[in-house]
Amino acid sequence: MMRYAPIAAGVGAGSVIYLAWRGVDVLPILFFAGIIAVLAYYGNNKLGGKTSFAVMGGEGERQPAIVFDDIGGQEVAKNELREALEFIRDLDGIRRLGIRPLKGILLAGPPGTGKTLLAKAAARFTDSAFVGASGSEFVEMYVGVGAQRVRQLFKQARGLARKQGKASAIVFIDEIEVLGGKRGQNSGHLEYDQTLNELLVQMDGLATDDEVRVLLIAATNRADMLDPALLRPGRFDRQVQVDLPDKTGRLQILGLHTRNKPLAADVDLGAVAADTFGFSGAHLESLVNEAAIAALREGGQEVTARHLKGAIDKVILGEKLDRLPGADEKRRIAVHEAGHAIAGELRRPGSVASVNVAARGKALGYVRQTQADDLYLHTADQLKDKIVVALAGAVAEDIVLGGRSTGAGSDFQQAAALARQLVLGGMSDLGIVSADDLPQGTLHMAVASLLQGLEAETHALLAARRDTLDRVVAVLLENEGLSGDEFRALLSVPVQ
Numbered sequence: 001m002m003r004y005a006p007i008a009a010g011v012g013a014g015s016v017i018y019l020a021w022r023g024v025d026v027l028p029i030l031f032f033a034g035i036i037a038v039l040a041y042y043g044n045n046k047l048g049g050k051t052s053f054a055v056m057g058g059e060g061e062r063q064p065a066i067v068f069d070d071i072g073g074q075e076v077a078k079n080e081l082r083e084a085l086e087f088i089r090d091l092d093g094i095r096r097l098g099i100r101p102l103k104g105i106l107l108a109g110p111p112g113t114g115k116t117l118l119a120k121a122a123a124r125f126t127d128s129a130f131v132g133a134s135g136s137e138f139v140e141m142y143v144g145v146g147a148q149r150v151r152q153l154f155k156q157a158r159g160l161a162r163k164q165g166k167a168s169a170i171v172f173i174d175e176i177e178v179l180g181g182k183r184g185q186n187s188g189h190l191e192y193d194q195t196l197n198e199l200l201v202q203m204d205g206l207a208t209d210d211e212v213r214v215l216l217i218a219a220t221n222r223a224d225m226l227d228p229a230l231l232r233p234g235r236f237d238r239q240v241q242v243d244l245p246d247k248t249g250r251l252q253i254l255g256l257h258t259r260n261k262p263l264a265a266d267v268d269l270g271a272v273a274a275d276t277f278g279f280s281g282a283h284l285e286s287l288v289n290e291a292a293i294a295a296l297r298e299g300g301q302e303v304t305a306r307h308l309k310g311a312i313d314k315v316i317l318g319e320k321l322d323r324l325p326g327a328d329e330k331r332r333i334a335v336h337e338a339g340h341a342i343a344g345e346l347r348r349p350g351s352v353a354s355v356n357v358a359a360r361g362k363a364l365g366y367v368r369q370t371q372a373d374d375l376y377l378h379t380a381d382q383l384k385d386k387i388v389v390a391l392a393g394a395v396a397e398d399i400v401l402g403g404r405s406t407g408a409g410s411d412f413q414q415a416a417a418l419a420r421q422l423v424l425g426g427m428s429d430l431g432i433v434s435a436d437d438l439p440q441g442t443l444h445m446a447v448a449s450l451l452q453g454l455e456a457e458t459h460a461l462l463a464a465r466r467d468t469l470d471r472v473v474a475v476l477l478e479n480e481g482l483s484g485d486e487f488r489a490l491l492s493v494p495v496q
């Protein structure tokens with residue numbers, strides 16, 4: 001539309017001069033023309049005219065400085081991505097065999113797993129210019145503005161590639177689900193649909209013989225929310241799953257982020273990796289950073305194992321709370337956590353990594369158990385062990401304090417979810433079942449009876465070790481925290 005603006009302005013100006021020459025009063029016309037010009041300027045520059053998106057790696061830099069080796073623990077994703085990119089680099093082969101160009105790669109996975117890093121490394125690998133934006137930058141109240149921004153993004157990528165003398169450009173859109181969600185869901189609001197349509201148009205227009213070849217890499221943690229039109233072949237042809245790192249991956253990532261930090265001799269990164277099941281790359285980066293901050297605060301020269309341990313707890317549970325619980329509350333918390341810890345140690349010897357009753361952001365106290373290994377499948381016994389550990393907090397409160405508190409709510413939820421998993425996995429007395437065909441109430445009954453049985457088991461387990469329970473509670477109240485080894489030293493009853 002803006003292409004015709006100079007022509008319209010010229011014709012308008014000519015007409016006004018002609019009318020003035022014929023003696024017509026042109027002042028009102030000039031007045032309205034002025035208002036329209038101001039509105040057009042405002043519309044273009046303030047609403048639609050977000051003139052540039054982030055050129056990650058810096059406009060002046062030729063490419064983002066990230067390479068695939070800077071990304072830890074994503075071997076499968078890196079290989080899949082590299083394979084797709086190899087194919088882009090072989091332009092002659094593509095042309096010779098008449099292959100349709102790869103237009104889009106979708107990186108799907110939880111937050112903080114390195115999707116942005118992968119896109120940047122892809123730019124370096126293919127020697128492409130790199131322009132990045134987030135899906136939310138395209139969401140506007142005004143119809144048409146998002147679509148205009150999509151056009152600008154592709155235009156900017158081409159322009160940057162030309163400026164940097166590159167034959168290809170990578171456009172990276174993070175949180176693509178914000179602009180690429182299923183169409184027709186935003187009732188009464190055509191803006192989202194128009195923006196997505198424009199993205200589809202831009203993708204369809206990408207060709208191998210363009211002066212600058214553009215590849216779109218998008219990231220999402222909600223691939224299920226994307227419009228099917230985006231996922232059909234010819235758009236995002238490749239989907240690369242970027243999962244949370246496993247133990248080896250976590251070790252690699254920790255290695256990468258401690259490269260520039262002096263580590264004390266007692267630091268065992270393997271142990272830290274084992275203790276951080278479920279952490280993303282971003283969590284691990286933050287963990288190492290927190291440990292270094294703690295070392296600096298203490299005036300130390302090196303990051304020690306203790307700093308890293310403290311940082312794990314901090315990343316999991318947030319900062320320490322300002323308001324500390326009162327004496328009664330604290331005793332209840334200590335009893336509750338002692339119950340979890342004793343049951344955890346009995347069911348899986350050596351598994352308790354720390355017991356803590358110092359209140360932090362999300363929890364008043366907690367027991368951290370190490371994972372033997374990252375498990376994807378569980379047997380019935382493993383699930384039952386987990387349920388016993390989850391119930392043990394409330395059961396210990398029952399035994400020592402003669403009643404429970406609201407603190408066990410999330411434990412029960414977790415226990416019930418595990419019990420459900422066990423029943424639906426065909427490992428309960430009901431045998432093999434299908435969730436859809438179970439008569440109403442049967443699942444509930446099966447879960448309830450399983451939980452009741454395990455609650456009685458937990459009660460017997462802890463009641464027989466009342467002395468140990470009291471001893472652990474006393475030390476916890478004194479110290480606020482115990483390491484796994486300190487805790488084990490308190491268990492005079494030999495662990496079976």
Ligand code: ATP
Pocket residue numbers: 070071072073074110111112113114115116117118174219220221253256280281282283285
């Ligand atoms: P989001 O979905 O929230 O945008 P993302 O998957 O794009 O997250 P990144 O922005 O790539 O995550 O990662 C954030 C930070 O976490 C990185 O700057 C890096 O420090 C660290 N990080 C994440 N994953 C890895 C990894 N695999 N290797 C090394 N560092 C990582």
